[in-house]
Amino acid sequence: MFAPPFTNYQLDHAYDDMFDSDGTSRLHYQALYQRLHDLPAAELYQRQKIADIAFLNQGITFNVYSDGDGAERIFPYDLLPRIITGAEWATIERGLTQRITALNLFLNDIYNDGKILNDKVVPRDLVYTCRHFRREMRNIRVPRDIYVSVVGTDLVRLTDGRFVVLEDNLRVPSGVSYMLANRQVMKRVFPLLFSNYNVRPVDSYGQALLATLRALAPPNRPDPTIVLLTPGVYNSAYFEHTFLARQMGIELVEGRDLLVHNNVVYMRTTAGLRRVDVIYRRLDDDFLDPLAFRPDPGRSWSAQCQSRRQCRPRQRNWHRHRRR
Numbered sequence: 001m002f003a004p005p006f007t008n009y010q011l012d013h014a015y016d017d018m019f020d021s022d023g024t025s026r027l028h029y030q031a032l033y034q035r036l037h038d039l040p041a042a043e044l045y046q047r048q049k050i051a052d053i054a055f056l057n058q059g060i061t062f063n064v065y066s067d068g069d070g071a072e073r074i075f076p077y078d079l080l081p082r083i084i085t086g087a088e089w090a091t092i093e094r095g096l097t098q099r100i101t102a103l104n105l106f107l108n109d110i111y112n113d114g115k116i117l118n119d120k121v122v123p124r125d126l127v128y129t130c131r132h133f134r135r136e137m138r139n140i141r142v143p144r145d146i147y148v149s150v151v152g153t154d155l156v157r158l159t160d161g162r163f164v165v166l167e168d169n170l171r172v173p174s175g176v177s178y179m180l181a182n183r184q185v186m187k188r189v190f191p192l193l194f195s196n197y198n199v200r201p202v203d204s205y206g207q208a209l210l211a212t213l214r215a216l217a218p219p220n221r222p223d224p225t226i227v228l229l230t231p232g233v234y235n236s237a238y239f240e241h242t243f244l245a246r247q248m249g250i251e252l253v254e255g256r257d258l259l260v261h262n263n264v265v266y267m268r269t270t271a272g273l274r275r276v277d278v279i280y281r282r283l284d285d286d287f288l289d290p291l292a293f294r295p296d297p298g299r300s301w302s303a304q305c306q307s308r309r310q311c312r313p314r315q316r317n318w319h320r321h322r323r324r
Contacts, residue, residue: 002041015157017082028085035193036080044079047189051077054188059239060181075178081186083197092155092163100151103168107147111137132171134285136292143216150209150280152176172282177240180205180247206247209280213248217277224277227251227267229258231283241282250280 011019018029025033036044055074084092109116110127117124127133152173154166183202187194210226217224230241232254245252257268258276266273286294 002045004041005036005044013159015159015161017157018080028083031196032081032083032193035190048077048079051079051185051189054185055181058181060178075181077182077185079189088163089200095163096151096153099153099165099168100148103151103170104146104148107170108145111147112139112141132285143218146216149212149216172284174237174240174282176205177243180243206244209244210248210250213278213280221277225251225267225275226278226280227253227258227276229253229255229279229281229283231287235283237282244280 011021011023018025018033020026039047052074055077060075106116110122110133116122117127148170150173152169152175154169155163156166157163180202213226214224217226226248228241228245228248228250230238230252232238235241242252251267253267258279259266259268259273261273265276265279267276281288290296
């Protein structure tokens with residue numbers, strides 16, 4: 001026997017997305033709440049199993065490096081969606097746009113003119129002692145002064161329901177592929193409920209990201225070549241790297257697939273060298289350039305395997321994928 005939804009459900013001091021403090025469902029959750037009560041508990045369990053199988057069949061997995069056995073795990077999926085109203089999202093969107101703009105201006109300043117440091121608005125020591133501050137990037141002008149092209153911002157809710165930022169990942173943010181896959185599974189698990197809620201689409205993310213990358217290309221390259229640079233198959237987010245490259249229709253490359261000649265990056269192909277105009281890198285700064293940063297970039301992916309025996313089957317599968 002399966003217990004009905006919300007059996008022995010307890011409200012505490014934390015903000016509850018679905019229920020008010022008196023235990024009644026919030027207005028924008030009422031349709032979902034009623035649907036969950038109408039479905040037999042056994043069917044809810046079955047739909048959860050269907051979602052898990054869908055993730056497994058699509059290879060939507062991730063690794064935890066600290067896990068001793070190095071096993072892949074299915075991305076956790078919750079049948080209960082978090083519903084955000086249009087008004088709430090409008091506030092979040094405005095706030096994040098303002099925040100990301102400010103972060104980009106801050107990075108542009110500390111790596112160039114340093115006005116915010118000279119004026120002592122931000123202590124110089126606070127910036128210069130940060131382990132992620134890259135002195136190698138001082139006075140290097142990036143295209144269009146855009147330091148922040150892709151951002152991963154973590155939001156949490158306070159007890160009064162307000163959204164606040166937990167952290168901003170401006171270096172190599174990951175996870176968007178899981179959101180997109182989650183949306184597809186949700187459409188299959190609750191198709192009618194999903195359509196009735198008039199949810200805003202996210203299917204265009206791949207093309208929006210591609211447009212962002214194209215905007216960073218040199219002005220004299222009307223049809224730029226764009227690649228996604230991955231550490232390799234042993235990276236925990238490798239599923240996302242392949243997913244996004246496929247969504248954008250661009251090449252997925254490793255460091256050994258690229259070379260530099262006369263200060264121009266080229267990609268090795270079966271037809272010879274091909275110029276690369278934009279690189280969407282998905283590896284950390286430390287492993288980007290062995291001359292400027294860590295001298296052992298190859299270890300960034302190979303050392304993550306517990307043993308060569310454990311890694312070899314995945315490597316063979318990946319080579320077959322590349323040949324296709």
